[in-house]
Structure formats: structure tokens, C-alpha cells
Amino acid sequence: MTDTLEGSTNETEQLARWQRFRENRNNALAEEHGWLTLTSLQWLTPEPSPVELVPGLWSTSESVGLETAVLTAHAEDGLVFDEEGDPVDGTFSAHLSNEESLNWVRYGTIVVELAMRGGRYAIRTRDSESPTRTEFSGVPVFDFDPEWVLEATWEPYPEPREVPISTANPLVDGIHRSAGEVVFRRNGHEYRLQAEQGKLGDLTITFHDETNGRTTEDWRKVTTARPRPNGSVTLDFNRSINYPSAFTPYGTCPMPVRDNSLDLAVEAGEKMLDDGE
Numbered sequence: 001m002t003d004t005l006e007g008s009t010n011e012t013e014q015l016a017r018w019q020r021f022r023e024n025r026n027n028a029l030a031e032e033h034g035w036l037t038l039t040s041l042q043w044l045t046p047e048p049s050p051v052e053l054v055p056g057l058w059s060t061s062e063s064v065g066l067e068t069a070v071l072t073a074h075a076e077d078g079l080v081f082d083e084e085g086d087p088v089d090g091t092f093s094a095h096l097s098n099e100e101s102l103n104w105v106r107y108g109t110i111v112v113e114l115a116m117r118g119g120r121y122a123i124r125t126r127d128s129e130s131p132t133r134t135e136f137s138g139v140p141v142f143d144f145d146p147e148w149v150l151e152a153t154w155e156p157y158p159e160p161r162e163v164p165i166s167t168a169n170p171l172v173d174g175i176h177r178s179a180g181e182v183v184f185r186r187n188g189h190e191y192r193l194q195a196e197q198g199k200l201g202d203l204t205i206t207f208h209d210e211t212n213g214r215t216t217e218d219w220r221k222v223t224t225a226r227p228r229p230n231g232s233v234t235l236d237f238n239r240s241i242n243y244p245s246a247f248t249p250y251g252t253c254p255m256p257v258r259d260n261s262l263d264l265a266v267e268a269g270e271k272m273l274d275d276g277e
Contacts, residue, residue, distance in 0.1 A: 011146045018144045018238050025241065026138045033103070033111045036133035037126040041169070041250035044069055044121040053125045054107045055079060060121050061093065068093040069114050069121045071105070079105045082112075096121070117252045118172040124250055132247060139242065140271040142215075148237040148268035154195075154203065154227035156180035163194070168245035168253045176206070176257045182224070184235055186264060193260050201226030203233065206243075206254060208261040217246040217272045219256050240269025247273065 029036055040052055048057040048070070056073035072091040073079045079088040082103045096102060096116040103126075104114040113124045156179055163176040179197035182205060183190065195203040206221045222240040227233040245251030 014146055014149060015144050018236075021239060022138075022141065026136075029139070029247070030133060030136050032128045033126040034133070035244040035247055035251075036136055037111075037128055037130045038124055038132075038244075038248040038250040039110075039127045039130055040123075040125045041252075042123050042125075043171075044123065048072060051123060053127075054105075054110060054112055056088065056105075058123065066095060067121070068095045069123075079107050079112075082106050115252075117169070120171075140273065142238075142268050142271065144238050145268055148266070150184045150186065150235045150237070152182050152184035152224075152233050152235040154180060154231050154233045155183055156197075160197075163257050165257055166255045168243070168251045168255070172252045174252075174254045176254060178257065179203075182233065182235060191262060191264070193262075194257050195224075203227070205235075206256045206260060207266075208256050209264055209266040210262070211265050211267060215267070215271050216269075217242050219243070220269060222269065237266050237268040240266065242270045242272075246270075 042051045044060045048059040055077040059070045061070050070093045073088040075087040075089040101115045105112045109128045111126045161178045165174045165176045167174045178194040181192045193205045195205045203224045220240045243253035245253040
């Protein structure tokens, strides 16, 4: 009787934590210029050129081996710098390293994000009035299932490995910095998934599973806390989430490494947006 009560209490606490996780997740997606607000992805060229949705002439320039993005506009165009709020009046440049992003300027309800992807500069427009955001009511999810909260083992590599991968944008190649493998058992079988490790020791796993294309998006990711000193880690697939590319065609999100495909139907976490349930 005691074991049953303790088990019930633990599951109640897990459910409450998951519900808070879901609320925070939906709130983050619905931020004023978050992932639900992307309305374009446009690559910059050396020739100063207009772009869609915002004024100005946009281009790239290379000087002394340093490539920059360049914007020319006049105060009457209505562009202002995102942080300072000062009008863009003249010619300005910015430099980013690969994979970096910068919310550079604003135009009404639009923030223009400058990004460096695959060694090329692009801008993405983020409009707070995008219907994807204004009509958002939360991501569909499977019901919480304690059976998908698994104890796993972290097996770090001696040194991280850089593995070439594809991304949601066929023009952009990516790199997965595999720091090791998360090992778990399900239905009597052992599974291994490569993970990237964050600065605080947390692990992020990008994976395919057998629900993809039926009830879930083509791939998802799940993040764990820092592994314990003995190498154990809790892998909670109820916290599997979609990448931004599930919400917008303008994402450059990483695909899983080749070996991160589970012959399991992970019926936990976020579903595809048009699942209809």
C-alpha cells in the first residue's frame, strides 16, 4: 500500500512539473517576435538590393578578409535600430560568425533578424502580427505518460565529434557536435542516441521515431538535465518538442544524425500542428 501511494505521489509531481513545462513552452513560442512570427528568409548578395516586407538596400561586402552585411536606408524609410530605437539614416554594417544571429532593425511590427547560416548572410523578418502567432492556441501534445520517463546512462566520448548533417533548409548544411551517447532500454532492447552537450552540461537529443509523418513532425528533440556524477540521466520523452521548422518554412533547423532513428513509436511529447486531435 505504501509503495502504491509513493508511486502515485511521484507521478502526480511529474505531471505537475510537465504541465508547468508545457505552459512555459507555449508562452515562449507566443513571444512578441518568437518563432511563430517568421514571415520570410532572404539571402543577401553583393549587389545592394531591395528585399520583401521592409525598406532599405541590403547587401554583403568583403574587406580585408572580413565579410559583413550592409544596410543603406534613410530616416524617412521608417527603419530603426532594434536596441537603441534610433533611425537608420545612412549606410551601416554588421559582422556575424557562422550560426550567429542578431535582431538588427525594426520596421513597425517587424523585427529584422540578421543571420549567418552555411557561411552566407540572410535576413529573416519577424512580424508580431503574423497569423501563425495571433491564431496560436498551443502545440498539440500526447497526454503525459510516466512510462516514457526513462532512466538512461550517459556515455561521453573522449572528445566531441563533429558530424555533418542536413537541415530543414536544403541550402544550409549543418554540424552536429556529438559529445557522447545516451543509452536506455525499452521493451527489452537497448537504444543509443547521440547528444550535444550544453555549457551547463545539459544534453540535447535530436531524433527520428516511428510516429514521424503520422502523428508527429519529421523529427523532434528532447533535452535532459546534466547527468548525475554516476553517469545516470533521466530521459523524459514527454518533453520532446518540435523544432521551429515545424511552425515556419523559414527555419534552418538541424536534422538528426544518421544513427538517431528509433524503431519505436514515441507517443509522447509534441505532435504535428495539423494532427487534428
